Amino acid sequence: MTSKTENMQPLVIKDCNVLNIATGVRAQNLKELRDALVNIHPGSITYHFWTNKLRPSFEEPEYNNDFAIWAYKSLHDNKLAERLSLINPVAFSDTEDLRKKLIEVLDLSxxxxxxxxxxxxxxxxxxTRSEIVVFDKEIVVNRPxxxxxxxGELPLGSIYYHYIYTNEPSENIYTWLARFGDQYKGLTLEIINLDPYLYTLQELRSRSAQVFKDHFEGDAN
Amino acid sequence: MSELLKSYAKVAGEDAVVKLQQLAAPMKGAKFVHVNSTRVGGGVAEILMKMVPLMNELGIDTSWEVITGEDKFYQCTKGMHNGLQGDAVNISEDLLKAYEETNAKNAETLRPILEDADYVIIHDPQPAPLLSLCPKRKGKWVWRCHIDASKPHPPVWNYLSQYVKDYDASFFSLADYAQQLPHTQYLIPPSIDPLSEKNMDLDQSEIESVYAEFSLDAERPIMLQVSRYDRFKDPIGVIKAYKFVKESVPEIQLVLAGGGATDDPEGEEVLREVKEAAGDDKDIHILLLPPDAHKTINALQRVSDIILQKSLKEGFGLTVTEAMWKGKPIIGGNTGGIRLQIVNHHTGFLVDTPEGAALRIIELLQNPEKMREMGINAKEYVRENFLNTRHLREILSLFTILDDQSKT
Structure with missing residues (x-):
């Protein structure tokens, strides 16, 4: 008989390259943005909430999604930017619900x-939307x-892939950790509590590294 | 890893090269062809000059073909270039006929190579009709537009799109340039090669040799623009900016370093206008460099204090990336691909007028610490985003995606 953790699939570390695609759809004011959102490819909504995290930047973004950033920087509508920024995609089970919420906020404005x-x-x-090409990092992790x-040393493409992109249970960081059951329940909860929407990928990586470190150094002590 | 790949790994990071090897593995031995219209001069030729050997080093059987034509063909394609950039040009039937006939003639020679290829990239409008002239093609064909086509003159785009629409995909440098087309339009910015003569590290003696060669005073500040003599590069605007700067910083020197591309018939006329605008100012150095003066340009960029690319329209502007790679702050026109490279106030400044350029030049000359900090930012930004290892990774990713799509 083997223990539950011995049956766990290892986490095969991946990295990814995101290739951006122009949809050709553009907006110059709120009405155009709202109308375009009705039919835009769902991948574009995902892109502007999540894939934008892979974009290089020298500054902390003012807001966490591209719709809010555009309202703030290009329309100078701070009120709308704040409202849009409060839409957390983690709270929506699918992109269509997220689309409806965006349109609702825009309609109000x-x-x-x-x-x-x-x-x-x-x-x-x-x-914009994107397609992804996945790379094997040739690193296999058996246990947390x-x-x-x-x-703390993984490339940002790996953080994006394992935290945000993949829903494959053996590759998604949350489901992979959860499979270890009660033994790592505390660690799993702490990682889940790091809301990936609220952090840049650099922050998500460094905060995760700290959570792991605290957890295992605590165990050792 | 071969010596060449090791050299890239040293500059771009080992991970960048490993990713290229992973992407290239399924394409080993496949025939990959690039086609453009000039082997020397201009950004496309410079990219291909280094990318083709790198692709071969990765095991992809890559060749670079160049179509050739007569004066009327280049007049037509220059008109198309200007039209795609928004000029209301009227291209005569006679020139369009020359364009079509030139492509048909080139297709006679290139057809066996192109129809046999597994992957083909056709660069810019000049060879765009080749796809329609290769009916037995078996590979994936992608059209690459290097031009700022954000607001094309409609008759020009309508004419060209009849050739472009049948490609498997196309790719542009910026989302703004994408057009209504029936296939997927990818966004892939171009790049520089860090190992090329234009970007490699140089000995101090080589760098300093340009002072004597071009009668420059090493003790006085230098502002530089490297580009073809083309109105869209706004060399006259650069001279105006220099004259504004001269009022506050009398010791400033200006270098305009350009050459011609074999597919640009307007260069000489613009050069004459530039000389006229410069007048007899001894501190304005107008250089007409041969297309292989890569090390000279490299050295000029390194001796300069501030580099400009004050274009009015710019598909991408590789000279911006080159200058950033030398660790220099850059002042660029707020247009096209320059906006992607210059992170305003971090790697340089974006400006809309000669006055704006002059203001930033004066500001930087008075603040050497800021110049140094911007230069460091600029170099790292290029390392992460604009080296040819990233560029090739995205091209190979594109064809990987196309291959995957045709399997499903």
Whole structure:
């Protein structure tokens, strides 16, 4: 008879390359943004909430999704930016619900807003989506202790893949940890509590590394 | 890992090369063809010059073919280039006929190679009709647009799109350039090669040799723009900016370093206008460099204090990336691909006018610490985003995706 943890599938570490795709759909004001959202490819909504985290940046983003950032930077509508930013995609079970929520928030702003602010021509909202190519990092992790040793050094593509992109139970960090059951329940809960939407990938990586370190150093003590 | 790949790993990181090897593995031995219209001069030729050997090193059987034509063909394609960039050009039937006939003639020679290829990238409008002229093609064909086509003149795009629409995919440098097409339009910015003569490290003596060669004063600040003599590069605007700077910083020197591309018939006329605007100012150095003056340009960029790319339209502007790779702050026109490379206030400044450029130049010359910090940011930004290892990774990813799609 083997223990539950011995039956666990290892976590095969992956990295990914995201290839951006222009949808050709653009918006210059709220109404155009709202109308485009009705039919835009669901992958584009995912892109502007999640894949944007892989974009290089020198600054902390003011807000966590591209819709909010555009409302703030290009329409100068801080109120709308705050409302859009509060939409946390983690709380939505599928992209269609997320789409409905976005449209609802935009409708409210369109109703309130009489200014009809337009972005500059060069700052149109460009609806983008992406496709992904996955790479094998040739690193296999059998137990959370092993992940603890390497997580702080993983490339951001790996963090994106294992935390955000994949729903495959043996590859998704949350489901992989949960499979170990009660033995790592505390650690799993702490990792789940790191809401990936609220952090940059760098922050998610460093905070995760700290959680693992605290957990295992605590055990050792 | 071969010596060449090791050299790339040293500059771009081992992970970048390992990813290329993983992507190239299923394509080993496959025939990959690039087609453009010039082997020297201009950004496309520079990219291919280094990318083709790198692809071969990865085991992909890669060749680079160049179509050739007469004056009327280049007049037509220059018109298309300008039209895609938004000029209301009127391309005559006579020139379009030359375009079609030139492509048909080139297809006679290239057809066996192209129809046999597994992967083909056709660069820019010049060879775009080749797909329609290779009916027995077996591979995946992708059209690459290097031009800022954000607001094309409609008749020009309508004409060209009849050839482009049948490709398996296309790719552009920015989302803004994408058009209405029936296939997927990927976004892949171009890149520089860190090992090329234009970007490699140089000995100090080689760098300093340009002072004497071009009568530059090593003790006085230098501002530089490297680009073809083309109105969209706004060399006259650079001279205006220099004149504004001169009022506050009399010791400033300006170098305009350009050459011609074999597919650009307007260069000489623009050069004459530039010389006229410079007048007899001894501190303006207008250089006409041969297409192989890569080390000279490299050295000029390294001796300069500030580098400009004040384009009015720019598909991407590899000279921006080159300057950033030398650790220099750059002042660029707020247009096209320059906006992707210059992170305003972090790796340089984006400007809309000669006055704006002058203001930032004066600001930087008075703050050497800021110049140094921007230069460091700029170099790291290029390392992460604009080296040819990243560029090739995305191209190979694109064809991997196309292959996967045709299997399902």
């Amino acid at each position: 369109i109703e309130e807003n009489q200014s009809h602010e337009r972005s500059k021509e060069s700052e149109k909202f460009q609806f 202790e092993e992940l603890s040793n390497i997580i």
